[in-house]
Amino acid sequence: MKSLLSLTVNGRQRDDGVAGNLLLVDYLREVVGLTGTKIGCDGGECGLCTVLVDGKAQHSCLTLAASCAGKDIETIEAMSDGGRLNAIQRGFHEKLGAQCGFCTPGMVMAAEALLRDNPDPDEDTIRTEMASNICRCTGYVKIIEAVQFAVDEIKANPNSKQEAA
Amino acid sequence: MENMPAFRLHRPETAAEAVRLKTSDARSRYLAGGTDMIVNVRRGIEAPETMIDLTAIAAITEISEISGGDGGLRIGAGVKLSDLAAHADLRRDYPAITQAAASVAGPTHRRYGTIGGNLCLDTRCLFYNQSQWWRESNNFCLKHKGDVCHVAPGGKRCFAAFSGDVAPAMLVYGAEVDLKGPNGARTIPLVDLYRDDGMDHLALEADELLVSIRLPKPVAGTVSGYEKSRIRGSIDFPLAGCAVRVTMDDGKVADIAIALTAVNPSPHIVTGLDDFVGRPLDDDALDKIREMVRSQAKPMLTTTVRPWYRRRVVGALARRLTAKLAGA
Missing domain, CATH: 3.30.390.50 (CO dehydrogenase flavoprotein, C-terminal domain)
Incomplete structure (x- = not known):
């Protein structure tokens, strides 16, 4: 049985009929067509599917779409800055924070959530606050450097777009 | 992981409505943050026909002082673990609780996982928290669908371990829990919420919902x-x-x-x-x-x-x- 779901995805209001058991990640990928959010472990262990729900990082594989009624969802597709990479994405590019790249959308979203709450985290804080995201290629050093790059970029140029809305 | 089974989803806005919906279907389950429950549903450990999503109940998301009586703090069961961990009064007066809340899973889980869910967390075991095909190929286990406990094959009891972090921290403070059920509300010591049985470790009555936790006033020193x-x-x-x-x-x-x-x-x-x-x-x-x-x-x-x-x-x-x- 489907019910009507009204919510905002990347700033756009949407109304879709969804089944009660539809997961947010499947809603985003299959219904909305935003395939930037990846499915990894499918059980909340790896962080690949991290999106922002009302500005906070959340696993879209453990969240029901219908539970997000009235909420504001942001995905990796909203992170770019007017068609250009934003500071966090530039960090992953410049510091080689992505190898195979599969964890990267989740990493960028987790970093985005972190920098909104805390624009100047030290290395320990970055490590702790991004602990829900697993990368199987790198040793995390490059990922930490990527986030630190973004912190410095945003400090140097406060007008650069860090957040989507 | 296995496909999500079909179920109906309700999003009540009050605890009373949640309990009413819960009683209307014998195969229903409450759903809070979902960090553990959704995993168990997909593994076939839980097979609800109705899920009652508790995240729209605003009244259980607050931390407030208890007025009257001996005072103390009331923590809504829907409070997120990250908010509990960051609460200034709790950090000062009940550090074991905020340290425990800050150590649950990873940071993302804590942003939507709730204290009520952590206290009511299902017991865990190597032979239980596995996929359907894994458990099936092992002839299931005593806790779910099977006859034998693979941890203690000779016995007839389940040893799955309660693995919530915050419960012990609340127990050392003598916390109490407010429960709401079809037969009314009651408040019991948190210690009485638990039974020493891995198969059935919560002493909740049918359809009863944990709505808040009460902490006694802190003792100086x-x-x-x-x-x-x-x-x-x-x-x-x-x-x-x-x-x-x-x-x-x-x-x-x-x-x-x-x-x-x-x-x-x-x-x-x-x-x-x-x-x-x-x-x-x-x-x-x-x-x-x-x-x-x-x-x-x-x-x-x-x-x-x-x-x-x-x-x-x-x-x-x-x-x-x-x-x-x-x-x-």
Whole structure:
């Protein structure tokens, strides 16, 4: 049985009929067509599917779409800055924070959530606050450097777009 | 992972409506943050026909002072673990609780996982928290669909371990829980919420919902803490966890409480600590506490880490934490 779901995805209001058991990640990928959010472990262990729900990082594989009624969802597709990479994405590019790249959308979203709450985290804080995201290629050093790059970029140029809305 | 089974979803806005919806379907389950429940549904451990999403109930998401009576704090069951961990009054007055909340899973889980869900967390076992095909190829287990407990094949009881982090920290403070059910509301000590049975570890009546937790007023001079051992320091369930609350008076123990998690089917309050009241916490006393904790912990082969190690670790955690707090 489907019910009507009204919510905002990347700033756009949407109304879709969804089944009660539809997961947010499947809603985003299959219904909305935003395939930037990846499915990894499918059980909340790896962080690949991290999106922002009302500005906070959340696993879209453990969240029901219908539970997000009235909420504001942001995905990796909203992170770019007017068609250009934003500071966090530039960090992953410049510091080689992505190898195979599969964890990267989740990493960028987790970093985005972190920098909104805390624009100047030290290395320990970055490590702790991004602990829900697993990368199987790198040793995390490059990922930490990527986030630190973004912190410095945003400090140097406060007008650069860090957040989507 | 397996496909999501079909179920109806309700999003009530009051606890009373949630309980009413719950009673209307015998195969219904409450759903809070979903960090554990959704995983269990997809693994076929839970097979609800109706799920009652509790995240739209605004009244259970607040932390407030209890007016009247002896005072204290009331914590709504829907409070997110990250908000609990960051709460300034709680950090000051009940540090074991905020430390425990800050150690649950990883940071993302804590942003939507709730305290109510953590207290009501299902017990865990190597032979239970597995996919449908894994469990099926092992002829299931006593806790779910099977006849044999693979941890203790000769016995007829389930040893799955309660692995919530926050329960022991709330137990050392003598927390109470407010429950709402089809037959009305009641308040019971948190310790009475648990049963020493891995198969059925919550003493909730049918359809009863945990709506809030009550903490008694803090006692001046009391210190507390929580420590856990886990495989990955960044994200795991505890292999063993320990909360300690102690009040010292002129170098001697005025009051002490220790509670353990992940080593028994229910969180365990260590008994026999009254003997230490009026004594200093010297090496001899600390060694005795360590051995008491080790003898009362009953870890079984419910994790990939051997029980003897978890028994040694939980004693070491208790001794170290008690020494640190008593010296503070």
